Amino acid sequence: MMQANTGVRFETKDPLLSQLVKQAEEKCRLNIKNFGGDPVLVEGGGYEKIWLETQPMGGAMYASRDFATGLNNSLMFMRHQRADGRIPGSIAVIDGKVVPQFNKFQGFCFPEPALDLYYLGGKDAEYLAQLAKTLEAFDAYLWRVRDSDGDGCLETWCKYDTGEDHAMRYADAPDPWEEETPPQGCTAVPIASMDVMSYSYACRETLAEIARISGDAEAQAQWAAKAKAVQDKMVSYLWDDARGAMFDRDKNHNQMPTLIHNTLRCMYWHSLPDALAERFVKEHLLNPQEFWTKMPLPSVVREEMSTLFSLVAAAKPAITLAPKELTTLWMMILPTETKLCCKMLGMATTAIWPSIFQENQTRSPSLGTARTRRATTHRESTQLTPWHRKVAQATPATPRSKAATNSTSTAMFAVEEPARNRNGMRLSPSAVKMPVATL
Numbered sequence: 001m002m003q004a005n006t007g008v009r010f011e012t013k014d015p016l017l018s019q020l021v022k023q024a025e026e027k028c029r030l031n032i033k034n035f036g037g038d039p040v041l042v043e044g045g046g047y048e049k050i051w052l053e054t055q056p057m058g059g060a061m062y063a064s065r066d067f068a069t070g071l072n073n074s075l076m077f078m079r080h081q082r083a084d085g086r087i088p089g090s091i092a093v094i095d096g097k098v099v100p101q102f103n104k105f106q107g108f109c110f111p112e113p114a115l116d117l118y119y120l121g122g123k124d125a126e127y128l129a130q131l132a133k134t135l136e137a138f139d140a141y142l143w144r145v146r147d148s149d150g151d152g153c154l155e156t157w158c159k160y161d162t163g164e165d166h167a168m169r170y171a172d173a174p175d176p177w178e179e180e181t182p183p184q185g186c187t188a189v190p191i192a193s194m195d196v197m198s199y200s201y202a203c204r205e206t207l208a209e210i211a212r213i214s215g216d217a218e219a220q221a222q223w224a225a226k227a228k229a230v231q232d233k234m235v236s237y238l239w240d241d242a243r244g245a246m247f248d249r250d251k252n253h254n255q256m257p258t259l260i261h262n263t264l265r266c267m268y269w270h271s272l273p274d275a276l277a278e279r280f281v282k283e284h285l286l287n288p289q290e291f292w293t294k295m296p297l298p299s300v301v302r303e304e305m306s307t308l309f310s311l312v313a314a315a316k317p318a319i320t321l322a323p324k325e326l327t328t329l330w331m332m333i334l335p336t337e338t339k340l341c342c343k344m345l346g347m348a349t350t351a352i353w354p355s356i357f358q359e360n361q362t363r364s365p366s367l368g369t370a371r372t373r374r375a376t377t378h379r380e381s382t383q384l385t386p387w388h389r390k391v392a393q394a395t396p397a398t399p400r401s402k403a404a405t406n407s408t409s410t411a412m413f414a415v416e417e418p419a420r421n422r423n424g425m426r427l428s429p430s431a432v433k434m435p436v437a438t439l
Helices: 015-029 055-062 067-079 111-120 125-145 194-213 217-238 262-268 274-285 302-314 316-321 323-333 338-360 369-381 386-393 403-423
Strands: 032-035 038-041 090-094 097-101
Touching: 032 067, 032 090, 038 055, 038 067, 055 067, 055 111, 067 111, 067 125, 111 125, 111 194, 125 194, 194 217, 194 262, 262 274
Parallel strands: none
Antiparallel strands: 032 038, 090 097
């Protein structure tokens, strides 16, 4: 396999900046791990696997410092591709063994970084052929398996397929999903997905480029035409010209109306025509009322979050009485459909009210028996589903940096890694569950 002598030299007269760069390089080297004898650059920050959504890209960037390690970040996914063409969404080392995990796609930042390594490694023809074989097999897998309803649009089946870990727009969809048929009985999935369509587009566009590099004009034209067919379907089926953005469709082929950032992802994969990309940037991305906030970039349009902030403000009395329950719920429902958020917040508020009342009865002796009966009646008619309970029991993705929570956070992270290794969890630490009785 190809070899390359690479290195980075940084010089500055600023001693503080020089030390900062040195420390950053030393910290980065701590993320080089042994995967069955092959060094790879893991994501870091406690995430000890390589994910398809980040680490081929991270490896291509790090290859300028350490080519062998950076190359392995792509080769590992190529070597562990299944016979049916599926590429693992993540690869872990569990009990000393390298374990490819096929329970999600987890994004697809792979084709372009892998092609970059071809140039950085001295244009090795064997590597280029292996990459082409990998991409062609994965593209064929997608179209053989992930268009379950035959509408010509590829689907996401679980939350981790697109790297939107725990995103509530997926409703009751599973987090990971290992089966080769879509989950049944779910509210939203299988979802016709701009992301998964873009995975195919990226494969085909890169295959056209590989054909060009190889001097095969006929194959180049064929793959370019196939890429254009994917793009045309995306525009005709998922693009909303009145709103200037892409929108996924749920299992009933209905548009999922919340404006999310995923159109920007399509721009990364080149799957959005330039004119449409320009519209999204001008009308939405740079709009301070939507995505270009003081702290960019929210994954869900700002107005959706503003609605939720208003709901939380309206529920302030309940939040004051039960801050743990409702604040945790609020933290987890931000990236979701507005109507769903309203329903969940309302149901949770009503459902926990009886326990709040009982908790505060000694402080408010004037509350009468009739009110207790009304609260009990409401509780019986608004029982949370298992999915709603799961949301309410979830832990916010990022522990607050306050002294009062440090010990809890430490304990959570201590048990998180085994869960990640087994189940492919990425964002949230293990849930510290609230008693069901409080719901």
